[in-house]
Amino acid sequence: MSCDVLVIVEHNEGRLKNVSSEILSFFGKIATDNGVKVVAFIFGDHISEKLYCDIGKLGIREIVSHVNNELDEQPGLVAGMIADLAKKVKPKLIVMANTVKSRDSAPMIAQKLDIEMFSDILNIDYKKTVINLARLVYGGKAIEKIKLLNQQALITVRPNVLGNDENEAFIPTITKLKTNELPRTQTYLTKAKITKEKVQKPINEADVIIAIGRGLRRVEDLIMVNDLARVVNGVIGSTRPVVDMGFVRRSHQIGQSGRSVSPRLAILLGISGQIQFVAGISKAKTIIAVNKDSKATIFKSADYGIVGDIYSIVPILTRELKKLKLQNR
Amino acid sequence: MKILVLVKEIIDTNSKIVFNKQKKLDESQVKWVVNLYDEYALEEAIRIKEQFGGEVVIYSVGNDRTKDTLNYIMSMGADRAVLIKSELTDAKSVSEILAKQIREKDADFDLILAGWIGIDWNRGQVPGRVSSVLEVPFVNVVIDIDINGKIVTCEKEGESSNEIIDVQLPALITVQRGINEPRYPSVLSIMDNTEKKIEIVDNIDQSTTKKAIIKIEPEKNRKKTYMINESDPELAVKMLMKKMIADKVM
CATH class of the missing domain: 1.20.5 (Single alpha-helices involved in coiled-coils or other helix-helix interfaces)
Structure with a gap:
């Protein structure tokens, strides 16, 4: 079996991750339109028939799967497994999602295969003979444009950038990998998992983000922000100072020394617009900023700006959005 | 303990990123600094040395200008540095250069620490690649390190939960912001004119891998x-x- 594109699929609790659906539908469309051979690889435990079905619905005809409940905790083994598969099917392009999981294994996979890797890709222009990619560098101030000419490469794709294509559904053929029992290794042992209190979606996969800055004065104000977040189904993130003060987890810090995110909608509350923060949010599709200072630099980076007191604006905005939501039911 | 730290000199992204008429980055307007996350790595290495004794060695791929940055950062408490001069900046080449020099000069390392990502290019590849070439276990994005003999217990930033991971030394671990507060380089040490122990190595490019064509443009x-x-x-x-x-x- 050989292919042009190998997509590494991520799933969680019996469902495809949104970012994996985006990648699969993107390449599913290319497979149908251009006769490109795309294979999806899914691994881990709890892989149901429904998952295979969901992949097929996105336009994918071939799936390779490996069921194993020990892989989850072992990036080194995952890297070895994917590299071995890639050596068998020889894809020109290996596509992963840019997630917490892939950032561990992807560089090792690329090195094992002796190929280049490009992470956090924002744009893919795919042809069999030439692939054009784009990603952000220099704190979001510049774009790196990459042209691949017939060389094998691995890319990780940012969530929320590819969109979702409607494709012809297939009943995919499934090849189940049988590997020898994975080496019981003492070199990397996951002893425990510390579950964070509220299991929040990883911020870089959120569709809507509410980001708060120092304009928020007390931790109690988070209740107001939470109400807004709930109405829009948003994830709360913040600037670095707010994380340093302990109001928000570091994993939800947005910016140069935090995460880079591309939500469909970002609502920025009480954020002045320091370049270190903007670097992480600049790729949001739509940005709304609320700040009581009309001269705040954040407005330069926003599509919509309200000059006003967040304590007045946010409750009203929450109420109006709730109304709109009910109207649209 | 012998602790190696991978350090990268980067463009200060706070400085004005200006493109000239040919759409090329104007480097005269740019300030060079140590990658933020590498500072955390170096601080962690020095703390481990203070706890267990040993040596902290910086490894860096750069050019002539990098020597000044290394001189400055070594004043935090590193013992020596290896600066490999190369025009190559792609992650794969840099990783292979680092691994090769480490194998030649400090193959008996106990631990390699690195920042988990460079904030200039936002790639996060080199540490994982280096661990692969050196064939040591790799723990990525760690906010706490605790060493007990040959076992390192790490708290690693996970998806919805943090994970406690044990690995055996030698290993390569990358650090995340929050693991420590880096000290300021000692003023006395910076003012001390005696040359810091920086070994400079010229790298000869022997790679045959076909590379992608890259262009940088203003956003x-x-x-x-x-x-x-x-x-x-x-x-x-x-x-x-x-x-x-x-x-x-x-």
């Missing part, structure tokens, strides 16, 4: 902001909703 700015400067908050929100519905954002 376009967002189109004009729709500003609402209305003192009545009810009215302000109404105006926002109306515009966003008209623009089909809501």
